[in-house]
Amino acid sequence: MHSSAPQQQTPYPHLFSPIRIGTHDLKNRIVMGSMHTRLEHLDRPLERQVAFYTARAKGGVALIISGGHAPNSAGLMEPGAPILNDRAELYTHRAITEAVHANGAKMLLQIIHAGRNARQKALVGASAIKSPIYPFTPRALTSAEVESTIDDFVRCAELATEGGYDGIEIMGSEGYLINQFTVPRTNDRTDRWGGSLENRLRFPTEIVQRIRCSRGRDFIIMFRISALDLVEGGATADEIDALAQAVEAAGADVLNTGIGWHESAVPTIAYPVPRAAWGFATKRLKNVVKIPVIASNRINTPEVAEDLIATGDADLVSMARPMLADPQFAAKARDGCRDDINVCIACNQACLDYIFTTRVATCLVNPKAGREIEFNNDAPNRLLRLAVVGSGPAGMAAAINAACRGHTVTLFEADASTGGQLNLASRVPGKSEFKELIRYFNRQLVTSGVTVRTGTRASAQQLKADGFDHVVVATGVKPRVPLIDGINHRKVVMYNDLLMGRANAGSAVAIIGAGGIGYDIAEYLTAGSEEQNSETFLAEWGVDSTIRLAGGLGHRTDADRSRSVTLLQRSEGRMGERLGRTTGWILRSQLKRRGLRTIAGCQYISIGDEGLTILADGKTQTIAADTIIICAGQDSNRELADELAGTGVSFDVIGGADYAAELDALRAIDQGTRLAYRL
Numbered sequence: 001m002h003s004s005a006p007q008q009q010t011p012y013p014h015l016f017s018p019i020r021i022g023t024h025d026l027k028n029r030i031v032m033g034s035m036h037t038r039l040e041h042l043d044r045p046l047e048r049q050v051a052f053y054t055a056r057a058k059g060g061v062a063l064i065i066s067g068g069h070a071p072n073s074a075g076l077m078e079p080g081a082p083i084l085n086d087r088a089e090l091y092t093h094r095a096i097t098e099a100v101h102a103n104g105a106k107m108l109l110q111i112i113h114a115g116r117n118a119r120q121k122a123l124v125g126a127s128a129i130k131s132p133i134y135p136f137t138p139r140a141l142t143s144a145e146v147e148s149t150i151d152d153f154v155r156c157a158e159l160a161t162e163g164g165y166d167g168i169e170i171m172g173s174e175g176y177l178i179n180q181f182t183v184p185r186t187n188d189r190t191d192r193w194g195g196s197l198e199n200r201l202r203f204p205t206e207i208v209q210r211i212r213c214s215r216g217r218d219f220i221i222m223f224r225i226s227a228l229d230l231v232e233g234g235a236t237a238d239e240i241d242a243l244a245q246a247v248e249a250a251g252a253d254v255l256n257t258g259i260g261w262h263e264s265a266v267p268t269i270a271y272p273v274p275r276a277a278w279g280f281a282t283k284r285l286k287n288v289v290k291i292p293v294i295a296s297n298r299i300n301t302p303e304v305a306e307d308l309i310a311t312g313d314a315d316l317v318s319m320a321r322p323m324l325a326d327p328q329f330a331a332k333a334r335d336g337c338r339d340d341i342n343v344c345i346a347c348n349q350a351c352l353d354y355i356f357t358t359r360v361a362t363c364l365v366n367p368k369a370g371r372e373i374e375f376n377n378d379a380p381n382r383l384l385r386l387a388v389v390g391s392g393p394a395g396m397a398a399a400i401n402a403a404c405r406g407h408t409v410t411l412f413e414a415d416a417s418t419g420g421q422l423n424l425a426s427r428v429p430g431k432s433e434f435k436e437l438i439r440y441f442n443r444q445l446v447t448s449g450v451t452v453r454t455g456t457r458a459s460a461q462q463l464k465a466d467g468f469d470h471v472v473v474a475t476g477v478k479p480r481v482p483l484i485d486g487i488n489h490r491k492v493v494m495y496n497d498l499l500m501g502r503a504n505a506g507s508a509v510a511i512i513g514a515g516g517i518g519y520d521i522a523e524y525l526t527a528g529s530e531e532q533n534s535e536t537f538l539a540e541w542g543v544d545s546t547i548r549l550a551g552g553l554g555h556r557t558d559a560d561r562s563r564s565v566t567l568l569q570r571s572e573g574r575m576g577e578r579l580g581r582t583t584g585w586i587l588r589s590q591l592k593r594r595g596l597r598t599i600a601g602c603q604y605i606s607i608g609d610e611g612l613t614i615l616a617d618g619k620t621q622t623i624a625a626d627t628i629i630i631c632a633g634q635d636s637n638r639e640l641a642d643e644l645a646g647t648g649v650s651f652d653v654i655g656g657a658d659y660a661a662e663l664d665a666l667r668a669i670d671q672g673t674r675l676a677y678r679l
């Protein structure tokens with residue numbers, strides 16, 4: 001069926017062995033998964049999309065899957081979402097597929113019918129059952145409309161051929177329309193499209209069969225199956241296997257896998273999910289079909305991908321966000337340059353959080369993602385001797401990009417090591433992926449030729465005396481110390497001292513400040529000291545890997561409540577409101593289970609031997625805490641900027657030193673990178 005002979009010249013021989021999909025040969029096992037980017041909403045959209053996909057094809061992936069396109073207007077995810085139902089836009093598809101083919105990759109069009117997962121009012125579903133997380137109730141398709149929807153899938157596949165695609169991916173997972181037909185949770189129909197398992201599987205099966213019939217043997221049909229629904233009323237293992245076998249028999253060439261519905265209460269791709277945690281679901285499917293099976297979700301390094309294939313858990317791997325983080329992922333892995341890979345840290349901050357708030361996707365660790373045409377590679381007008389002061393994310397991004405453009409760069413860091421606030425983030429349980437970012441930056445500092453002077457506090461006088469042409473001030477932030485009576489009490493600990501191991505917390509803790517760091521500290525104090533592995537993660541979230549019960553949901557292990565933690569903020573309203581859109585709920589849900597107490601709208605009165613005294617709901621109360629941790633935001637560290645102002649040295653200020661409020665690594669890296677392209 002396909003070659004499984006490992007290739008020897010690379011450290012990842014299984015990952016880089018060829019494989020046959022239908023009648024097509026793929027050069028390796030890496031698939032770039034479909035991503036909804038909204039790139040078509042920025043100016044010069046075609047140029048952007050061509051640049052985006054070209055960079056990924058050049059970067060060595062074997063197969064690229066386009067963003068999802070609706071087969072008809074009822075299937076749109078939102079007003080203005082991509083659709084392919086006539087020839088008018090085919091020229092854009094041809095431009096993209098030609099560029100991808102010219103750079104050695106194959107490409108499929110993803111056809112997605114959102115069904116009830118839509119933010120547009122003309123939505124339809126298998127039944128008129130509203131999603132708990134989408135705003136509108138769908139209208140149930142009539143039997144005749146089910147037939148015409150299948151015709152629209154076939155028509156879309158025909159247009160995909162004309163658009164130059166090698167085939168299509170049919171989106172059958174994540175709770176979209178096809179998935180809505182296959183499970184009782186969303187299908188209470190009484191016609192031939194509902195009721196028995198055979199009836200519920202008819203919609204996907206007919207779609208595959210009729211597309212195969214229309215497109216012939218050489219057209220790749222990939223079916224994205226929900227390998228695990230993670231919702232009540234979802235499929236059991238037997239039902240998933242039956243669907244896999246049905247679409248295989250109907251003519252699918254390859255199965256891609258999706259994990260969880262959008263409304264699932266179990267995280268599936270964000271940073272708390274251990275790498276390759278869902279391998280078991282793909283492995284199961286491999287035992288029931290003969291066609292290749294693709295693993296997806298939380299596969300972000302070549303060694304994880306290699307392992308999945310070498311152990312036989314999957315035939316290929318799909319990576320989507322890792323291709324935002326580093327378009328050259330595949331080529332670097334193939335050539336043994338693992339250290340040069342900019343690894344996706346699963347933060348979701350600039351990809352999914354942007355998409356779910358109607359912005360255009362990019363990437364925290366790679367601000368050029370989706371913005372390729374905004375960074376020109378022309379040489380600077382004048383090459384500078386540049387000093388960058390501060391090696392947090394803003395400073396490192398500025399130094400590396402400036403050096404890559406030809407400037408001579410010295411990076412000063414007062415601490416013994418580089419990384420700044422990233423070092424704190426990487427110590428939060430579940431956020432160890434941040435270590436990959438520090439590793440990547442450190443490697444890039446070496447390869448780009450930046451001179452790094454750690455343990456050196458740069459002064460304005462010294463910088464002037466050294467004759468630098470320009471200084472970039474990236475001196476970061478200082479934790480804010482709030483004016484509370486008793487703030488110098490021995491019970492008070494600053495968050496950075498706790499995370500860096502310079503201070504400890506007792507068993508009864510009050511946290512002042514409920515921003516991102518207050519929540520991270522609550523996680524740090526309650527999560528236990530061991531980094532989670534797949535087994536403990538699945539047990540904690542009640543995932544039954546045998547999928548005997550509907551949706552694969554089982555019993556959750558009891559949460560550890562041995563430490564009492566109270567999280568406080570002065571403002572009224574919902575706590576944790578500004579946490580990430582697609583990750584905040586995970587933190588809130590875990591902390592609730594572990595008994596976190598939250599108090600909003602309070603006033604801090606004093607800190608003393610008894611604990612923290614506050615005024616809340618008009619009453620004074622004392623929280624009997626043995627440790628009070630301060631997470632009250634940060635102020636800019638502008639001392640150097642102020643000193644430089646009087647010296648005549650030309651300088652820029654970036655990152656937290658520029659503006660501390662709501663600073664995160666996303667803004668810091670973006671600002672540092674963009675400045676380097678202006679110098």
Ligand code: NAP
Nearest residue numbers: 482513514515516517518569570571631632633662663664
């Ligand atoms: P933050 O989000 O601005 O929160 C600061 C907290 O301190 C707020 O709860 C604020 O609430 C309180 N506060 C401010 N001034 C205070 C004062 N004088 N006295 C007492 N309380 C005060 O800052 P952060 O938590 O330090 O986070 C810094 C940045 O890192 C944020 O922009 C955040 O986006 C980012 N970050 C993000 C994540 C994430 O999960 N994505 C995680 C960590 C950090 P009240 O004013 O209502 O008391």
Ligand code: SF4
Nearest residue numbers: 344347348351363364
């Ligand atoms: Fe990965 Fe975060 Fe970049 Fe998204 S924003 S691709 S999750 S690193």
